[in-house]
Amino acid sequence: MALAFPFSAIVGQDEMKMALLIAAVDQGVGGVMVFGDRGTGKSTAVRALAALLPPMQRIAGCRYNSDPVRDEAFHRTLNNLAEDTPLEVEEAPVPVVDLPLGATEDRVVGALDLERALTQGEKAFEPGLLARAHRGFLYIDEVNLLEDHLVDLLLDVAASGENVVEREGLSVRHPAKFVLVGSGNPEEGELRPQLLDRFGLAVEVTTPKELQTRVEVVKRRDAFERDPKAFLSTWNEREAGEAQRIREARARVQDVEVPESVLNTVAKLCLTLGTDGLRGELTVIRAARSLAALEGDVEVDESHVRKVATMALRHRLRRDPLDESGSTVRVERAVAEVLGEVA
Amino acid sequence: MEILGSFAPDPAGLGPAPQAADREDAGPVSDPWTDAALVAALVAVDPAGLGGALLKALPGPARDAWLDMLRTLLPEGTPLRRVPLHVTDERLLGGLDLAATLHAGRPVAEKGLLVEADGGVIVLAMAERLTPAFAAKLGMAVDHGAVRVERDGIAALTPTRFGVVALDESVGPDEGPPEALRDRLAFHMELEGLRERDIGEPLHEPEEIVAARDQLARVTIEDRALEALCGAALAMGVVSLRAPLFALRVARAAAALDRRDTVEQDDLTLAARLVLAPRATRIPEMPPPPPPEEDQEEEEPPPPPDEGEDERQQDDDDKPLEDQIVDAAQAAIPANLLARLMAAAGRKRRTGILGRSGEQRKALTRGRPIGSRRGDPRAGARLALIDTLRSAAPWQPLRRAEMAQWAEHRGDDRPLPRVLVRKDDFRITRFKKRSQATIIFVVDASGSSAIARLGEAKGAIELLLADCYARRDQVALVAFRGKGAEALLPPTRSLARAKKRLAGFPGGGGTPLAAGIEAAHMMAEVCRTRGETPSVVILTDGRANVTLEGIGGRAKAEEDAKAAAEGLRAMGVSTLLVDTSLRPAAKAQALADSMGATYMPLPRADARALSVAARSAAQTADA
Numbered sequence: 001m002a003l004a005f006p007f008s009a010i011v012g013q014d015e016m017k018m019a020l021l022i023a024a025v026d027q028g029v030g031g032v033m034v035f036g037d038r039g040t041g042k043s044t045a046v047r048a049l050a051a052l053l054p055p056m057q058r059i060a061g062c063r064y065n066s067d068p069v070r071d072e073a074f075h076r077t078l079n080n081l082a083e084d085t086p087l088e089v090e091e092a093p094v095p096v097v098d099l100p101l102g103a104t105e106d107r108v109v110g111a112l113d114l115e116r117a118l119t120q121g122e123k124a125f126e127p128g129l130l131a132r133a134h135r136g137f138l139y140i141d142e143v144n145l146l147e148d149h150l151v152d153l154l155l156d157v158a159a160s161g162e163n164v165v166e167r168e169g170l171s172v173r174h175p176a177k178f179v180l181v182g183s184g185n186p187e188e189g190e191l192r193p194q195l196l197d198r199f200g201l202a203v204e205v206t207t208p209k210e211l212q213t214r215v216e217v218v219k220r221r222d223a224f225e226r227d228p229k230a231f232l233s234t235w236n237e238r239e240a241g242e243a244q245r246i247r248e249a250r251a252r253v254q255d256v257e258v259p260e261s262v263l264n265t266v267a268k269l270c271l272t273l274g275t276d277g278l279r280g281e282l283t284v285i286r287a288a289r290s291l292a293a294l295e296g297d298v299e300v301d302e303s304h305v306r307k308v309a310t311m312a313l314r315h316r317l318r319r320d321p322l323d324e325s326g327s328t329v330r331v332e333r334a335v336a337e338v339l340g341e342v343a
Numbered sequence: 344m345e346i347l348g349s350f351a352p353d354p355a356g357l358g359p360a361p362q363a364a365d366r367e368d369a370g371p372v373s374d375p376w377t378d379a380a381l382v383a384a385l386v387a388v389d390p391a392g393l394g395g396a397l398l399k400a401l402p403g404p405a406r407d408a409w410l411d412m413l414r415t416l417l418p419e420g421t422p423l424r425r426v427p428l429h430v431t432d433e434r435l436l437g438g439l440d441l442a443a444t445l446h447a448g449r450p451v452a453e454k455g456l457l458v459e460a461d462g463g464v465i466v467l468a469m470a471e472r473l474t475p476a477f478a479a480k481l482g483m484a485v486d487h488g489a490v491r492v493e494r495d496g497i498a499a500l501t502p503t504r505f506g507v508v509a510l511d512e513s514v515g516p517d518e519g520p521p522e523a524l525r526d527r528l529a530f531h532m533e534l535e536g537l538r539e540r541d542i543g544e545p546l547h548e549p550e551e552i553v554a555a556r557d558q559l560a561r562v563t564i565e566d567r568a569l570e571a572l573c574g575a576a577l578a579m580g581v582v583s584l585r586a587p588l589f590a591l592r593v594a595r596a597a598a599a600l601d602r603r604d605t606v607e608q609d610d611l612t613l614a615a616r617l618v619l620a621p622r623a624t625r626i627p628e629m630p631p632p633p634p635p636e637e638d639q640e641e642e643e644p645p646p647p648p649d650e651g652e653d654e655r656q657q658d659d660d661d662k663p664l665e666d667q668i669v670d671a672a673q674a675a676i677p678a679n680l681l682a683r684l685m686a687a688a689g690r691k692r693r694t695g696i697l698g699r700s701g702e703q704r705k706a707l708t709r710g711r712p713i714g715s716r717r718g719d720p721r722a723g724a725r726l727a728l729i730d731t732l733r734s735a736a737p738w739q740p741l742r743r744a745e746m747a748q749w750a751e752h753r754g755d756d757r758p759l760p761r762v763l764v765r766k767d768d769f770r771i772t773r774f775k776k777r778s779q780a781t782i783i784f785v786v787d788a789s790g791s792s793a794i795a796r797l798g799e800a801k802g803a804i805e806l807l808l809a810d811c812y813a814r815r816d817q818v819a820l821v822a823f824r825g826k827g828a829e830a831l832l833p834p835t836r837s838l839a840r841a842k843k844r845l846a847g848f849p850g851g852g853g854t855p856l857a858a859g860i861e862a863a864h865m866m867a868e869v870c871r872t873r874g875e876t877p878s879v880v881i882l883t884d885g886r887a888n889v890t891l892e893g894i895g896g897r898a899k900a901e902e903d904a905k906a907a908a909e910g911l912r913a914m915g916v917s918t919l920l921v922d923t924s925l926r927p928a929a930k931a932q933a934l935a936d937s938m939g940a941t942y943m944p945l946p947r948a949d950a951r952a953l954s955v956a957a958r959s960a961a962q963t964a965d966a
Contacts, residue, residue, distance in 0.1 A: 117737065122741075
């Protein structure tokens with residue numbers, strides 16, 4: 001399998017990169033949807049993110065990526081382990097799992113292990129992609145082309161954080177908390193509103209129009225394809241820096257303060273836009289906090305809100321689904337109204 | 344054709360250009376076969392790197408000859424796989440080999456076509472009918488250089504790199520392969536109009552291809568050249584970034600074919616001509632002043648394809664590289680650029696779609712099963728028997744053992760059933776869009792009183808569109824003004840497109856109401872043959888003054904409109920007529936009666952009421 005293009009070598013596309021970094025720092029932000037033109041590096045960015053994520057701790061050998069603390073009970077029940085059996089903990093990369101188009105349901109949710117059934121005549125559960133994506137990212141390229149019944153299934157699991165499988169007399173439930181990352185091209189079919197609402201952040205990418213940027217994109221892409229190893233090594237340092245930034249931000253994010261005044265501002269912003277429910281408000285705050293952590297700040301201020309408001313709210317506006325750019329403008333206008341024009 | 348000279352070691356037997364002269368719309372090149380032969384050689388040198396070629400041609404000797412040529416040029420043993428149009432995911436991507444699995448008693452994976460084609464080329468027949476979903480799956484394999492399979496208990500990631508030759512047999516500008524596929528192929532080539540006598544010999548020997556492949560990794564390109572290619576792409580309005588990247592690789596492959604290790608200007612102009620020009624969305628503007636005498640020549644917009652290139656080439660040397668590339672490509676920009684653009688902007692915009700319902704029906708999928716999925720056949724779904732048995736098959740030994748145990752336990756010695764099928768095995772057939780509601784909007788954009796309210800009417804439609812969005816309906820747009828009606832948008836779920844089309848439509852002219860109703864009627868028929876449920880929303884003031892034939896005359900026009908309205912009524916679709924006249928008029932009311940439509944005057948209809956009305960109209964249709 002080819003090596004992944006480095007995240008830091010992606011030219012431009014700042015909004016998309018910011019959204020992915022925010023989700024990497026605080027997975028609770030709740031998913032990123034990337035809309036945009038073909039060939040703008042949507043998939044590249046998501047795959048590149050995997051290399052930057054600091055490893056996680058999991059119960060050794062667990063195929064469900066069990067968290068040593070939160071999923072301990074699950075793990076013990078699953079494996080019939082007594083309360084006092086000591087559990088080993090290992091370091092593992094944060095999963096970034098691809099859900100390819102054409103995947104069948106049994107591989108997504110998990111099913112009976114065919115191999116064991118055939119060779120040993122045993123019934124055993126073979127976890128699917130949802131288990132593999134637990135505590136990580138589940139990426140669906142061209143999400144608008146995914147078959148409806150799979151979308152329904154994903155929504156259900158993403159909402160409950162748990163995957164329930166009843167099959168062949170086996171009954172399995174396992175935790176499946178993941179950041180759903182989708183990409184798609186609106187020209188190729190609309191996204192169902194229910195699915196759209198499920199994403200915390202929505203970003204738009206367009207093909208750069210400036211010559212210099214375009215030259216740079218082509219140059220780097222070409223250099224990468226000609227000699228991936230050499231290219232990666234020239235970007236090593238930057239990648240390490242980016243990874244470091246995520247690691248530090250993760251350690252810090254829970255301590256970032258959100259002052260009352262910012263909470264009020266965000267509430268006012270959402271009120272102005274008439275977004276449904278509280279989800280928008282919460283997402284703005286969480287995203288702003290995560291961004292503050294990334295930027296090394298100890299407190300969220302209006303500049304952070306300003307930067308994340310559009311991506312957190314543009315897909316939550318009361319329907320004018322007809323054009324996305326319209327909603328972007330609406331959010332920007334509301335931001336200007338509530339926070340004042342940028343100085 | 345100086346550019347080609349260096350690439351044509353054996354141009355003998357290829358009459359230079361005379362054939363081209365008698366073909367008006369021959370498009371880009373004076374000698375299409377030479378270009379076609381070059382493209383074949385370039386694809387053979389770097390199939391995966393260049394993505395491949397889109398070959399627009401109907402089946403025929405030219406296409407066969409080209410494919411034969413490619414086959415000969417590809418080094419021995421290179422896979423060349425034909426992918427049928429309705430290939431299953433299993434065959435395409437790979438999956439469980441059931442027979443082998445049962446035989447071996449352990450899961451055996453089957454390679455998909457994409458993996459089998461590793462290192463070679465796949466040929467897609469009837470590419471214009473490929474679905475976006477197919478293009479997306481193919482695109483993922485191409486982009487990642489690997490196929491990821493998560494099917495039927497098989498999870499695998501298999502590297503594969505291949506080129507794609509897509510055979511585009513579309514006839515009108517309305518059709519074409521999915522954009523996601525086009526974007527990933529370096530060459531967009533037309534072989535249409537190529538006659539048997541145009542077919543020549545390959546320009547290269549297989550050994551040259553082998554040598555070029557070897558050379559390829561050593562070919563370097565100056566930054567200046569790369570920048571020039573990017574600049575040329577931008578100047579021609581080529582947005583996708585894949586295009587300059589392909590142009591770059593084509594230039595490299597061309598240099599390699601010529602056994603050089605640096606990319607020279609000829610390579611660049613060739614790349615621009617073959618890769619960028621067919622993608623051009625505008626005729627590049629020439630940079631202002633310097634040599635003024637040259638500008639005059641340049642300014643007459645689409646340069647006739649066959650001439651000019653050579654003259655221009657001569658005094659090129661003092662121009663910046665980018666301009667030279669643009670110049671070279673410009674000669675190859677398709678002459679019908681504008682027509683193509685229109686087609687791309689609103690595919691299938693012309694009423695033509697209505698006349699070709701047969702074709703349309705084939706392309707769509709009424710009642711076409713599109714695979715199966717796990718489900719309960721009792722809920723009105725149809726059992727997919729074969730798929731059910733397939734899914735039950737691997738589990739038989741396990742179940743048999745279980746059953747035997749259980750039977751023994753109970754002391755039951757009746758024989759076991761032959762096949763043990765359980766609820767989990769049930770597969771139901773999925774049909775595409777079994778009952779899709781399609782709302783056809785018919786907009787009176789004439790200059791009569793409707794014009795005053797065209798804006799409002801558009802606003803109202805937008806609201807209705809938002810409503811359709813929520814209900815996942817399809818929408819279609821028909822507008823009429825002047826002499827006739829125009830299908831602005833065939834049924835689509837892309838409301839963004841609907842809105843764009845609507846906003847850009849001007850008003851003015853006569854009121855060919857009958858033509859508008861007729862067009863809606865035809866479109867509704869097409870929808871119905873596809874198994875969709877059409878309903879029609881007409882926004883008009885009912886004051887017809889252009890007949891069906893496109894001639895002025897109020898009396899006849901109104902008569903025609905009434906007849907058309909009755910025709911629509913006979914079809915029995917649910918219809919809503921929104922009266923857009925300033926004061927509700929008896930005429931519109933009468934027309935609504937003729938077509939059996941719900942009548943609603945716009946003045947009193949606030950937007951919400953309108954959307955409720957449209958919905959109830961659609962619901963009547965469902966019932």
